[in-house]
Amino acid sequence: MIEAGTLIVKILENQKVERVFCVPGESYLSVMNGLQETSIETILCKHEGGASMMAEAEGKLSGRPGIAFVTRGPGATNAASGVHIAQQDSTPMILFVGQIEKEMYGRDAFQEVDYKEFFGGMSKLVIEVQDANRLSEIISRAFHTAMSGRPGPVIIALPENMLTEKVTVKPTGFVKKINSGPSTKDLALYIEEIKKSKNPIVIIGGSVWSEDAAINLEKVSEILNIPIYTSHRRQSYFNNFHKNYAGDLGLAVNPRIIKSIKDSDFITIIGGRLSENPSQAFTLLGIPEHNSKLAHIHPSPEEIGKVYKPDIGIVSSPIVFVETLKMTLQSFNQSFFKETNDYQKIYQDWINENLTSPNSGVDLSRGIRELKEKLKDDTIITNGAGNYAVWVHRLFRFKKYNTQLAPISGSMGYGVPAGIAAKLKHKNKEVIAFAGDGCFQMTSNEFATAVQFNVGLVVIVVDNEMYGTIRMHQHKNYKGRYKHTGLINPDFVQLANSMGGKGYPVDKTDDFVKTFLEASEWSNKNSLPSLLHVKTGSEMVLPGKRFDQL
Template structure:
């Protein structure tokens, strides 16, 4: 037998970059730090595009957005101590959103451990509860092994974030070890008996509903689900901030079950005699505060499909638990046959009619600028347009009224993290430069990560950021008015001129103060060819699409006075 030649010695940093290249990584996001200078040097003559960000939370959110779009781990590099803790917001998003991501953190040298050296943090302890796996590499020779495992952990089962600490001296240490092969996640396929049981449950049903959520989806899988829904004439809903999982213009689409969900859809779910939940977890938001179904017995035949067996029966005990990844389950639906007669055709048609009625009529809001104008503009953009947002009451307009029509067109955190929309948009535009990308942000939301507008300018990523400015932390103010009416505290904001902010960075900026200026401003932003901010001055009274601030306050006061 001919023995293979021994690999040439390489530094730990070079081993790390080669491991990334072996796994198809072409882009990473980060903020440079002296704790991983060796990696920066190794990246400098590689084919990895290193996107320099302005703060670690923005960098981590960009990596998370890439993981969400591609299904492969988004890669982020940060320095030790404050660099890592700044990035924790992105790790939390990846964990709650089931997004594959790997965060590499520079670390002190091994010889300094345990002395509370400069910026020393035990990352396994700090990120252990927040990430799917947190590890520190102890020797350069193990880098290919650990990076390979990280890719598998991040993608396999329920996807999530992995944190890898890189001691400085490990990165400069020499080791002669071979590269590991590229990692592909294992697909967990449902058993034939599972699919036959699903078919029998469907044949016995009169009022079935299917819900899509979670991760491990792709365009091919969604196409399979579309065909399944059509063959069964099945009403289909999506989970919170997962609207991109099924086209809103499809006759089977019945809406989403997020915050302020359509009451008729919630009533339909309660009246269903079979619920099929594929890919999702039925967390607090889609379950409407765990009130939609009983716990642990949901009170309705429930089929739960999930790639991680630990999620099956975690809260709700299903009639049929199917341990399968989303793509494998979708492919297996081709073999499930409908009954000779479908007794729920009117049930599906009414679900569709309820959705259209819920989203067709765009309500007027107080003030000169109407958010309905933004929604109409978004609906008219190309089908492949990516819409990004963070958290705040402004997002209700996007989630309730915009109609996502294609897979991969929504970037929004199910974790409810503010500041996500702008960095997600920058990452999406850098990754897909030919695709229109819009970030819809609140004023407080935007300034959580607003410095990443500089990253958009630096990399020539012409996003359009719509900053909805009502001069307050609107969601908190809404709750404050409900719980403590007239006692406003800690929610008022004094904001900059966001259009001037854009121009200061070298982008395009325009302000909207009247409704007739809305569409021309958006047109001009797209036509500029520059990263753009459309600063929308929204009346503070427009607290939700259906309620004004003063009406909310009056209702709360009346309830407290018994009126």
């Protein structure tokens, strides 16, 4: 017989979980005891929000649930930020939460929270384990639920005295992801519409994707000569250097891309939902009916028709759909090739546009353009939220799948925890975490986590001494009234040094790339994080645009 807490660990071992992220708590001491001797790496975080964000990033990288453990009450509420990201970004994730003893329920006991009420609106499933003998059943269900349909977070509450019960239950075996595929009829209908269309386009997004899917979609685009757009913060889903890549739909998007999509007579959405940001506040397509043909391929039937009424709706894993479509098109002895248009030129003109430089401070546009020429194709770029991220999205080009980690949810503080998770999983790849000065300070304590676990990522803090996005909206709506968005920042170089990493100041554009290369070399040599404190000044609000140009 073993304790229920140890059984949980053995179940996770059977799921081939490589690591878990946690902040310790007395409510799940039995699990912590089980984690003493295991193949699973335990990453001790500084805040539950950081732990849940790391678990979410792990889910993005692996396609299987990232795992986090937090204690009851405030531990759970702190972790909500990562849960919300997982829900908005459709990321598989399981959050194990300590809970009060079963006999204490309903008495407003110490740190008592009704987790079904608290997490119910942003989770696929919230369940409390009352009987330790059902742990295998419940965790198996959690893995299936987190990965099925539209992936998302699952919350499992663990009463403290349940975890110390002795059990003889066999740990459940490996849970395989169940994938659906298009029917022959659906595929035939879709191909017929493609044949009839004059200027079809494809928009890919969501979370169910793979390296093979990206390669298969390249082949489909070549057979059809069809432009491929990526959804908001999903740029690494398709090779940005491919001749059929047409750009991304996100914040501060190229207006010519909007026109190209609106002019299309057949739009295919694969995997994504075309939610607020990529749809430009739900103005890109007609709701519920668009004025041209629309196909929506999504693994969850609940998402098809939720906002947009498609002419063709196909419930299918995007991975399976693209593979099946490629093989079917290759089997035909006929040409589906569409006339060439200028979508690639539109993309090239946008990324190579001559952008206005600031009068003082580091020119982020020039710095990123020079930096990207020095990076390997498999470099992973992470970021949180803020106007600084618009430079990252517009100026970086992604060639390899899953080399971009960024929150659709718009969560500040995401870049550093995501970068830590990425570097832990891909120790031999360069990982760069971008953060604004406000964004960084929301999870800057996790820099110490990177030190403790020898995570050699490079953090680039873009310092404009304000919450830039909110200042931008103040300027648009209440010009001249800028209180409450200015920041007095610490010396980020000394902060990094004090935590055991290494900080580097960057005050001039000419120093940006050479300082990065020095920091990267130091981090790789010492397996410790480094930080660039990049002072841009407060003049620029977007790439090539000053505040006074809004």
